[in-house]
Amino acid sequence: MIFSYFTVLIWEGFSINLNRLKLLCNYKIFKTGTEFKFNNNSKILAVVGVNGSGKSIFQEVIVNVFMNIYAKVNKFKVYLDIDYEFEYSLTPTPLLYSAILNDNNTDFGYENLKEIVVKVISQGKDVFSVKIFYKDRIDSLIELKDVIDFNIFLPSSLVVYSSGENETISNELLRYRLINQDKYFNNMFNFNSSDNYKMNLEYVYNNYRSLLIISILLFDNYKVNKLKDLVEIRELLSFDLNLNLMQRSRTRVELPEREVYNIKKLLGFSSTFYHQNEDNLGDGSYKLVFKNKHKIIKDEYLDDPANLYRTLEYLENLNLLKISKSKRKKLIRENSYSIKDIHSYYSNEKKIFELIDSSILKNDKTCIKILGLSDGEYQVLLIMALLLIHGQKNTLFILDEPDTHLNPEWKSKFVSMISMIKDDYSQCIFSTHNPDVLTDMKSQDIFFFKNGKLNSVDINTFGANPNIISSKIFGKNNTISERARREYERYYHLIEAEDSIETLERVEQEILYDFGNSSERMMLLNKIYNKQRS
Known part of the structure; x- marks a missing residue:
């Protein structure tokens, strides 16, 4: 196998940015030689077209190309091989800066680092070529020759959401996510901390959606309060959970000390936890009450919903231990059914962790459960929660129709909400059928697909009449139904x-x-x- 390391360039003020993707093989409706060029430093991109036009396949290609790179870099088995040329940019971080210093052994100031551009070529089983350069402030092009670990030059996170639970956009990401989780659970007391530098793989599966929403509703910072005002929510009063660490063999699941500490901190909001068992995590039902405790939550979790979500996500991930090791290996290798259904393989016994109930106080003083939210309220909170919680430098969000259930007013605010919530150095690529959403998008930031081919957008969409956009892009020539x-x-x-x-x-x-x-x-x-x- 030919394996050389990437090409990295650098310009000030850039976020992660996809630059160019060229397919060197047929991929579903896209033919060999199909090339996609991305607008330089667009932080939000829209993918549009009628049903069957190729917009979801375009997002799928991006996800699976990254999964292909991820697998080859980490020497995992490649289950879905694709031939491609791919370039993307990264914004400088201290970790990337340290890699540059180690490579060059020179005094190079962090302030002199602009942008890092990564170029990858993959063709067949024998060619996988990656190169890295960076540019300093005087545009000197310097090659990194001795890169030890390419993982740090991948996006920090790849976060995928599909309103319709699109299997093809998620299966490969879920496969490698399961590989990582299986590796962790098989050796969690001696886990290699260097794996923390690998690209974080997140598919917003059903089991995690309510946990994301709960995590933001417990905070009172500016961004969260804007969302609460939008959906007319005052606060999350409480939620109930079940914990069952007893395995089928009648032995208990033992967890690393750090994770036990984090779980205890969360259970501390229950009036029964410490009275029941001060030293261990006791099995049972817990009602966690948060009314008038926002100052404590802010201090305990450093005013960051991501810190709380990591504990809830960890608890949900523990449910994978209910699947035997042999069955987990089978799931990883399986091609004939959807691995999205991992959670359907839990045994009939109780899960290790389960969210049971919740109580949300609305502005009109009524209380509802989290599943009592309307589809639109639930979706807007979920999308903004994942942008807020998973958002960090060099995160790539791939969102498949994230505005499906939004009312017309919220659709008109959708792009501005994304801009407010997400990190400035992340990139969001979303698909939509809504002309109202596109009135907040520049034409050069829209990928318009028709019959599997990329078309130019020949109107100025920003501030345009939605009826004109509907006619030009979605082929709806009538203003009435x-x-x-x-x-x-x-x-x-x-x-x-x-x-x-x-x-x-x-x-x-x-x-x-x-x-x-x-x-x-x-x-x-x-x-x-x-x-x-x-």
Whole structure:
């Protein structure tokens, strides 16, 4: 195998940024030689097109290319091989800076580092070529020759969400996530801390969604409060959980001391935990009450929902221990069914961790459970929670139709909410069918797919009328829907054929009654007035 290390370039103020992807093989509807070029330093990109146009496959390709690189760099088995040329940029971090210093053995100031660009070529089983350069402030191009671990030159996190639980966009990411989790659980007391520098793989699966929302609702910082105001929530009062560390063999799951400490800190919000068992994690149900405890939460978790979520995520991950080691290995190797269904392989016995109930106080003083939120409330909180909790420098978000359940007002605020919530040095690529969302996007930041081919956006979408966007991009040429359109056409032909003033006046009244305010109603009424005057 040819294995040389990447190409890295650097410009000030850049976030992670995908630069170029060229397919060197057929991938579903995309042909060999298909090339995608990304706008330089676009922090938010929209992917659009009608159903079946290729927009979800485009997102899938990006995820699977990164999974291919991840597998080859870490010497994992490659289950889905793709041939490609790929370039992306990273914003400088202290870790990347230390790698540059170690490579060059020179006094090179962090302030002189601009942008790092990574170039990868993968073709067949024998070619995997990666090179890295960086540029200083005077644009000197310097190659990194002795990179020890390429993992640090991958995105810090790859976070994937699919509104419709798209299997093809998630399966390979979930496979390697399971490989990492299995490796950890098989050796969690002697886990290699260097694995912390690997790209974090996050697919926002159902089991984790409520945990993300709970994690942000317990805080009162500026960004969280803007979200609470949007959905008219005052605070999260409490939630209930079950803990069962007893295994089938009647032995208890033993956890590292640090994790035990974090779980105890969380259970400390229950009035029963320390009274029951001060030294160990006792099995049972716990009601965690947070009313009037926001100052404690802020101090305990450093005012960062991510710190709380890590504990809840860890507890949810423990449920994988309910799957035998042999079955976990089978899942990792399996191609014939969806590995997205990992959690369906739990035995019928109790899970190690389960979120049971919750109580959310709304602004109108009513209390609801987290699953009592409307689909739109749940989705907007979830998307913003994952952007806030997983957002850090050099994170790439791939969101497949994250605005499906939002009402028109929230759709119009969607892009501005993403901009407010996510880290400035992360990049978000989302797909949408909503023209209202696209009125906040520049044309150069939109990938428009039609019949599997990338098309140019030939209108200025920013601030444009949604009806124009709907016509140009989604092929909807009517401003009213099909049933109303048929009625419009019936009235149009009726007016065209009618000469009786009395009949025209009756038709006019019917139109005023049947049609709401629209350009179509105005056109019909104008046609009547013109006939009456003639």
